[in-house]
Amino acid sequence: MDRPLRDRQVRRGGTRGPRARDRVVRGDPGRRLAPGTARGRGTGRRTRAVPQDLSEALKEATKEVHTQAENAEFMRNFQKGQVTRKGFKLAMASLYHVYAALEEEIERNKDDPVYAPLYFPEELHRRAALEQDMAFWYGPRWQEAIPYSPATQRYVGRLRQVGRSEPELLVAHAYARYLGDLSGGQVLKKIAQKALDLPSSGEGLAFFTFPNIASATKFKQLYRSRMNALEMTPEVRRRVIEEAKTAFLLNIQLFEELQEQLTQDPEDQSPSQTAGLRHRASSRAQDPTPVETPRGKPLLGGLSRAPLLRWVLTLGFVVATVAMGFYTL
Numbered sequence: 001m002d003r004p005l006r007d008r009q010v011r012r013g014g015t016r017g018p019r020a021r022d023r024v025v026r027g028d029p030g031r032r033l034a035p036g037t038a039r040g041r042g043t044g045r046r047t048r049a050v051p052q053d054l055s056e057a058l059k060e061a062t063k064e065v066h067t068q069a070e071n072a073e074f075m076r077n078f079q080k081g082q083v084t085r086k087g088f089k090l091a092m093a094s095l096y097h098v099y100a101a102l103e104e105e106i107e108r109n110k111d112d113p114v115y116a117p118l119y120f121p122e123e124l125h126r127r128a129a130l131e132q133d134m135a136f137w138y139g140p141r142w143q144e145a146i147p148y149s150p151a152t153q154r155y156v157g158r159l160r161q162v163g164r165s166e167p168e169l170l171v172a173h174a175y176a177r178y179l180g181d182l183s184g185g186q187v188l189k190k191i192a193q194k195a196l197d198l199p200s201s202g203e204g205l206a207f208f209t210f211p212n213i214a215s216a217t218k219f220k221q222l223y224r225s226r227m228n229a230l231e232m233t234p235e236v237r238r239r240v241i242e243e244a245k246t247a248f249l250l251n252i253q254l255f256e257e258l259q260e261q262l263t264q265d266p267e268d269q270s271p272s273q274t275a276g277l278r279h280r281a282s283s284r285a286q287d288p289t290p291v292e293t294p295r296g297k298p299l300l301g302g303l304s305r306a307p308l309l310r311w312v313l314t315l316g317f318v319v320a321t322v323a324m325g326f327y328t329l
């Protein structure tokens with residue numbers, strides 16, 4: 001793609017300096033307040049400042065859902081290195097569908113000024129990398145083999161709707177995924193490599209590798225400055241911020257669904273869960289609780305386990321009955 005806005009300084013080996021528009025000085029965001037925002041003004045009243053830059057506003061607005069995403073059980077286990085091949089494969093298949101849809105919608109809107117400044121296919125787009133990963137994890141016939149879960153379908157459905165009917169909200173989805181991949185995603189890559197014992201060549205993890213971005217930090221700065229330069233009405237800005245929260249929630253729903261699937265599969269428990277199951281199984285073996293009969297009556301397990309005692313009691317009963325008979329005569 002030969003758009004003049006391409007910022008080659010963020011690519012490996014790039015020599016040109018940043019465009020004047022992108023050389024933003026990121027001062028104290030609190031000093032630039034959104035119109036109508038009061039802060040102090042000698043009244044003694046302190047109102048929370050709404051950051052004027054879209055990038056700051058997005059970060060602030062998604063702080064809570066970001067924490068929620070980090071704390072989703074699947075993600076918590078992942079961060080502890082408790083990720084199995086099955087869980088990882090399922091997560092990657094979902095991401096394949098999500099990025100295929102996201103990037104198709106981006107292509108549809110790449111010339112629309114509501115998205116054009118954020119169009120960085122060579123640096124960011126993940127579909128080709130995910131196709132490599134799919135072939136690694138699911139084999140050459142991966143297209144027929146990969147699952148397409150309900151939560152993934154919901155996420156894809158929202159991306160299609162946005163791309164076709166509300167392209168001004170596409171920035172929210174691109175922000176949530178690409179800036180996330182360039183941040184926490186890099187930590188997750190290292191964890192997966194170790195936990196799944198993957199080759200250091202990066203096979204199976206192409207998704208996490210951005211060969212055309214030399215410095216993730218610098219690229220994120222550039223991306224934020226492009227987001228901040230997008231022209232939008234306050235109403236659109238409000239909807240973009242809401243959509244970013246929706247994007248996070250769609251991701252959280254993916255993780256929850258995934259965890260549910262893994263929990264239902266006893267062969268795919270994380271080590272701590274397996275230990276728990278084993279413990280429950282062994283304690284069940286020594287459980288003194290009476291076993292229920294099919295009719296629901298407790299079986300006297302003690303007697304059933306002591307035929308001699310049962311025999312002696314039966315004999316005693318017979319002897320007593322005979323003795324009573326003699327007595328009445």
Ligand code: HEM
Binds near residue numbers: 181183251
């Ligand atoms: C275990 C899960 C996760 C971890 C450990 C994690 C970690 C991080 C870290 C360390 C940062 C950098 C924060 C900073 O520079 O101030 C970050 C930023 C970010 N993360 Fe995550 N993250 C996780 C999950 C997610 C998910 C599920 C999403 C959304 C799909 C996401 C989206 C983002 C975004 C958009 C940013 C950039 C925030 C900004 O600078 O505006 N993260 N994450």
